[in-house]
Amino acid sequence: xxxxxxxxxxxxxxxxxxxxxxxxxxxxxxxxxxxxxxxxxxxxxxxxxxxxxxxxxxxxxxxxxxxxxxxxxxxxxxxxxxxxxxxxxxxxxxxxxxxxxxxxxxxxxxxxxxxxxxxxxxxxxxxxxxxxxxxxxxxxxxxxxxxxxxxxxxxxxxxxxxxxxxxxxxxxxx
Amino acid sequence: xxxxxxxxxxxxxxxxxxxxxxxxxxxxxxxxxxxxxxxxxxxxxxxxxxxxxxxxxxxxxxxxxxxxxxxxxxxxxxxxxxxxxxxxxxxxxxxxxxxxxxxxxxxxxxxxxxxxxxxxxxxxxxxxxxxxxxxxxxxxxxxxxxxxxxxxxxxxx
Numbered sequence: 540x541x542x543x544x545x546x547x548x549x550x551x552x553x554x555x556x557x558x559x560x561x562x563x564x565x566x567x568x569x570x571x572x573x574x575x576x577x578x579x580x581x582x583x584x585x586x587x588x589x590x591x592x593x594x595x596x597x598x599x600x601x602x603x604x605x606x607x608x609x610x611x612x613x614x615x616x617x618x619x620x621x622x623x624x625x626x627x628x629x630x631x632x633x634x635x636x637x638x639x640x641x642x643x644x645x646x647x648x649x650x651x652x653x654x655x656x657x658x659x660x661x662x663x664x665x666x667x668x669x670x671x672x673x674x675x676x677x678x679x680x681x682x683x684x685x686x687x688x689x690x691x692x693x694x695x696x697x698x699x700x701x702x703x704x705x706x707x708x709x710x711x712x713x
Numbered sequence: 714x715x716x717x718x719x720x721x722x723x724x725x726x727x728x729x730x731x732x733x734x735x736x737x738x739x740x741x742x743x744x745x746x747x748x749x750x751x752x753x754x755x756x757x758x759x760x761x762x763x764x765x766x767x768x769x770x771x772x773x774x775x776x777x778x779x780x781x782x783x784x785x786x787x788x789x790x791x792x793x794x795x796x797x798x799x800x801x802x803x804x805x806x807x808x809x810x811x812x813x814x815x816x817x818x819x820x821x822x823x824x825x826x827x828x829x830x831x832x833x834x835x836x837x838x839x840x841x842x843x844x845x846x847x848x849x850x851x852x853x854x855x856x857x858x859x860x861x862x863x864x865x866x867x868x869x870x
Contacts, residue, residue, distance in 0.1 A: 578849065604780070604782065607776060607779050607780035608780045610776060610780065611776060611777050611780045611781075616773070632755070632772045632773060632775075632776050633755065633772065635775070635776050635779060636746070636749060636750060636755070636772045636775055636776070637750055639779055640746055640747065640750050641743040641746050641785055643778075643779035643782070644779075644782040644783075647782060672842065672845070673846070675839075675842060676842050676843055679839060681819070681838070681839065697819070697838050697839065697842060698813070698814060698819070698838065700842065701810050701813065701814055701838065701841065701842070702814050704810075704845065705720075705807070705811070705814065
């Protein structure tokens, strides 16, 4: 038996768009929230539950060569550009490829701020993992800074997401 | 379809493989970087004269060269990753994800199952994410990013 949440009418047919008695819209009532499995964990777990990678932060005034060397030495694909504790931009491998190209050597002394992507898309530690996936997929990003208020506290990459998905899908993915 | 089942049974060809961008082994690195920029691709495959796959050059390699301020006039052959990991058109999505996370790759050449030197496509980690998002829209898209904000003041006040 399905009850109408508005008037208590008890002869609802599953999937009906409106209640026969009170004619209230019922379209939301029959959407089932996933109860288990990966779909449920995506809606339950927050970004804060993913393994945290302390982001590597630099100031906007550092030189390009310094930034590139940091990325290679630390084996990271992306730097956060921070000014007075506020996130102002992001510099990724893709930015390096697209904005520098073959002339990289001549640009080594220039400040990083000229080549970064300003105002990057971010997620909050309280956002659900599904939100992070959504933002990555929509924007085509591989990295998202994780913010606690104004401060970046972590950086998640698309690989963390894939690992999360395979770990939570229960299959050994092999 | 169920998520678990889907990863284990869906072919990796559903992860939106792109047409591979290929160069010959003798091409200069600077030319390859230009080609990557023009195609906005993060990885390029390197072929020998017989058009067999012998290596991959990615934006990570490019970054390393840029950081070193290295001379980019040499042939791509000298800086590419040789004998790259690959998947075949018969691999499953789960196998592709596993190969990527084990090796730390974001791109995998997709080769013909009968001839592993014949590249038919290039899989990007974003393609896999796109597949997941498009096949599980209820989970990913039907979620408000933030709860509806409350206005601090009564309207008109």
